[in-house]
Each structure stands twice: as C-alpha cells, then as structure tokens.
Amino acid sequence: MTPSTNLYGFPKPQKVPKEISSSNTLAFTSTLTPLISTAQKSSSGRHRPSKKRPNIFKTQKRTYEERNSQNIQNGSRYFSNKNKDVKRQKLEGVDEAILHRSKQKLEAKAKIYAQMKRGEIPENNDILVDFDQKWAEHQDAGSDSDLDAMSDDGQESLIEYEDEFGRARQGTRTEIEKMERQKKVALLSTEELGRMSARPAAPSKINYGDTVQSKAFSLDEPIAAKMEELAAKRDRSLTPPEMRHYEADKEVRSKGVGFYQFSKDEAVREEEMKALEKERLETQKRRKEREDKKKQRLIEIEERRKAIQEKRAIKQADTFLSSLDNELNASESSK
Structure with missing residues (x-):
C-alpha cells in the first residue's frame, strides 16, 4: 500500500480548495456583527463597586499629641504583655523546691516582722524599721x-x-x-x-496548786518489775569488755618485713610483748652509746684539726721570718 492509496488499494481523492462566494461572506459578516455588539453590553455577574486605594501623598498628617499617645499606649501594652510573659517564664523555669524554700523564708520574715511590731525583739541597730518612731509620728499627727x-x-x-x-x-x-x-x-x-x-500551745488541763494525785506513785506489779530491773542495771558492777586482738591468719595479704605474729594465748602474748619491750630498750641503749661515741670521735677530730692548723700557722710564720732575715742580710752585704 502506497501513501497515495487507501486501505483497499483505491487512490485517495485529491483535496480541491473550495471557493467561497461573496454572498456567503456577506451573510457570515452580517450574522456575526450583532452577536459581538450584544456580547459587549451584557454582563455575566452582578455589579461590584470598585475599591479605591488611598493615595499615599494625600494622607492627613497626624499631630504630635496623637502620635505620642498612640506610641505610649502601644508601648505600655507591649511592656505589660512582655512582663507577664517574662514572669510566667521565670516561674515556669524555677524548681518547685526553690519556690517552697522561698515561701518558707517569706513566712519566717513575716513572723519576725510581727514580733518587731509587738516589741518582742531587743533593740538592734541593723533593724531598718523604727516602730517607736512611727508610733511617735502617729501620735504627733x-x-x-x-x-x-x-x-x-x-x-x-x-x-x-x-x-x-x-x-x-x-x-x-x-x-x-x-x-x-x-x-x-x-x-x-x-x-x-x-x-x-511554731511552738505547740500549752495544754488546757493542768493541775496547779495542792492537787492530790492518788495514782502518781502506784506500785503496781508491772511498774514495780520495771523499777527493780532499772535498779539492777544501775547497781551492777562494770564488766570490762572482752579482749580482742588482730588475727593475721584471717587476712589474705602479704605482710611487711617487721611484722610479728603474737600468740593467741593471753599469757604467752604478755611474755612476748615484754620480751619485745626489753629488746627495744636494749636497742635504744646501744644506739645511744654508739651516738655518744660518734659525737666524741667528732670532737677529737675537731681538736686535732685545730692543733694541726696552729702548727701550720707557726711553721708559716717561722718560714716568713727566716726569709725576711735572709733578705735583710743580703741587702746589708750588698751595701
């Protein structure tokens, strides 16, 4: 099938341009003109008045008082709202324990203020409110x-x-x-x-004066038993506590070189401690003797050093005098 034929193999009809007659053109124009004129006059919706925008160059200038009052009103409203928000934020951000402590401190200050007004607190120079002066001014008025x-x-x-x-x-x-x-x-x-x-109130039912109390010292069986028990505890002799010592075998750790394991028997322990005390005293005695000998040796060395220095000084003086004598003799012989 070629492009010039159709589905069935027949040739396609050629498109011939149609010629429009002048009568048809005039009829179309006469029909379209009244439609266009009627479409311009008719409206599809209701009439809405146009909104005029205010001219920025024709606005009336406000006076200084109006602007000032408006600014003050806006500022006060802004700061009042801001202060409320700030206070609310501060209270919301504070811990309940801190608020509780602040409340307790304010209550304590209120109590102190009430006591100051009643004159129950002694005179103090740190008090900022002089209630006597306030009372005197009130009396003068x-x-x-x-x-x-x-x-x-x-x-x-x-x-x-x-x-x-x-x-x-x-x-x-x-x-x-x-x-x-x-x-x-x-x-x-x-x-x-x-x-x-904060103190509790005094009880109302208190016996004053010569009032007979029949059951104040009634020695019933339970009360008598308790009194006897207390008396026995009071009168018994003081018993010393049981002797307890360090037990090295109950600890798993390395001991030092100077560690000494005492016996668990008290008698043997006492003998061991006495022997150690004797050894300590003997050691201190020998150490003192050795230190005394060392000090004596140092004293002897110092005395010997001084003697050697004296001999050396005498020898140097003799040498100087002999050399001086030789020089004098040589000078005399040369003359």
Missing part, C-alpha cells in the same frame, strides 16, 4: 484632734472609768483611749503570736 477635746482653761476634763482590775479610776479621755488601744494591741499580738508561733 493625732495631737491636733486631742487639742480640740481640751477644755477652755487648757486642761482636759477628768472622766471616771474602771480599769482591768475592776478599780474605779479617773483620767483624761486621751489616757482612756490610749489604754484601750494598748488592750487591743496586746490582745491582737497574743492571738497573732499563738497563730504564727
């Missing part, structure tokens, strides 16, 4: 109100009152108020001390 309560002659009127012991007394209004304040402070300090103190 309230002195103006106290002056109004005075009478016309410059003295406060006396008022009769009952003290804590039930006695009738007379005093000024200031003294009465001061005493009431002292009572309240003492009561509050006592309550706070009992609440914050």
Whole structure:
C-alpha cells in the first residue's frame, strides 16, 4: 500500500480548495456583527463597586499629641504583655523546691516582722524599721484632734472609768483611749503570736496548786518489775569488755618485713610483748652509746684539726721570718 492509496488499494481523492462566494461572506459578516455588539453590553455577574486605594501623598498628617499617645499606649501594652510573659517564664523555669524554700523564708520574715511590731525583739541597730518612731509620728499627727477635746482653761476634763482590775479610776479621755488601744494591741499580738508561733500551745488541763494525785506513785506489779530491773542495771558492777586482738591468719595479704605474729594465748602474748619491750630498750641503749661515741670521735677530730692548723700557722710564720732575715742580710752585704 502506497501513501497515495487507501486501505483497499483505491487512490485517495485529491483535496480541491473550495471557493467561497461573496454572498456567503456577506451573510457570515452580517450574522456575526450583532452577536459581538450584544456580547459587549451584557454582563455575566452582578455589579461590584470598585475599591479605591488611598493615595499615599494625600494622607492627613497626624499631630504630635496623637502620635505620642498612640506610641505610649502601644508601648505600655507591649511592656505589660512582655512582663507577664517574662514572669510566667521565670516561674515556669524555677524548681518547685526553690519556690517552697522561698515561701518558707517569706513566712519566717513575716513572723519576725510581727514580733518587731509587738516589741518582742531587743533593740538592734541593723533593724531598718523604727516602730517607736512611727508610733511617735502617729501620735504627733493625732495631737491636733486631742487639742480640740481640751477644755477652755487648757486642761482636759477628768472622766471616771474602771480599769482591768475592776478599780474605779479617773483620767483624761486621751489616757482612756490610749489604754484601750494598748488592750487591743496586746490582745491582737497574743492571738497573732499563738497563730504564727511554731511552738505547740500549752495544754488546757493542768493541775496547779495542792492537787492530790492518788495514782502518781502506784506500785503496781508491772511498774514495780520495771523499777527493780532499772535498779539492777544501775547497781551492777562494770564488766570490762572482752579482749580482742588482730588475727593475721584471717587476712589474705602479704605482710611487711617487721611484722610479728603474737600468740593467741593471753599469757604467752604478755611474755612476748615484754620480751619485745626489753629488746627495744636494749636497742635504744646501744644506739645511744654508739651516738655518744660518734659525737666524741667528732670532737677529737675537731681538736686535732685545730692543733694541726696552729702548727701550720707557726711553721708559716717561722718560714716568713727566716726569709725576711735572709733578705735583710743580703741587702746589708750588698751595701
């Protein structure tokens, strides 16, 4: 099959260009023109207003106060959030044991502060808060109100009152108020001390005075037996502990040259120790004698050396004098 034939061997029909008549062209143009005009007028969706972007050159300048207030507001918000985050991160990063110790230290400081306010701590120069001075300043501030309560002659009127012991007394209004304040402070300090103190509270059921206690010294059988046992332990004689010594055969290790194995029998052990002590004393005696002889020998050598030096000096002097005499004689003979 050649390219010019088809599947069945027949020749392919040749493609002849078709000629388009002018009437067909005009009909196509007249049909297409109204379609294009109607397509431009029709819209496929709803109308959406266009968004105009603001012109950067036409923006109104803000005043200095507006910018400053905005910056302060943004800065405060930033730093507040930052401080919160920092505190949260710090607390999350700290160990629970450290937080517990810090809490205990703060509670101890609170107790000390309460004791300082009550005056239970002695005077100390290291204390930074002077509560007496604070109380004096508070009294000076309230002195103006106290002056109004005075009478016309410059003295406060006396008022009769009952003290804590039930006695009738007379005093000024200031003294009465001061005493009431002292009572309240003492009561509050006592309550706070009992609440914050680490010591246990005193028991409420305590017998004071001449109270008969019938069962305080009852010698029952178990109590009597315990007392007898304690008395026996107290009165018995002290027994010395058992003698225990080092046993070299129970250790697997090499001993030194000077190691000596004592006997396990106490009597033989005592004799061996006495013999060793005697040998030690004899050795020390001989060593001292030898050292004394050595010192004596050194002294003799030093004396002999001094004698030799003296003889040598005398000989050198004689030689010098003889040589000098010869020189003098030679000089006289030459003259």
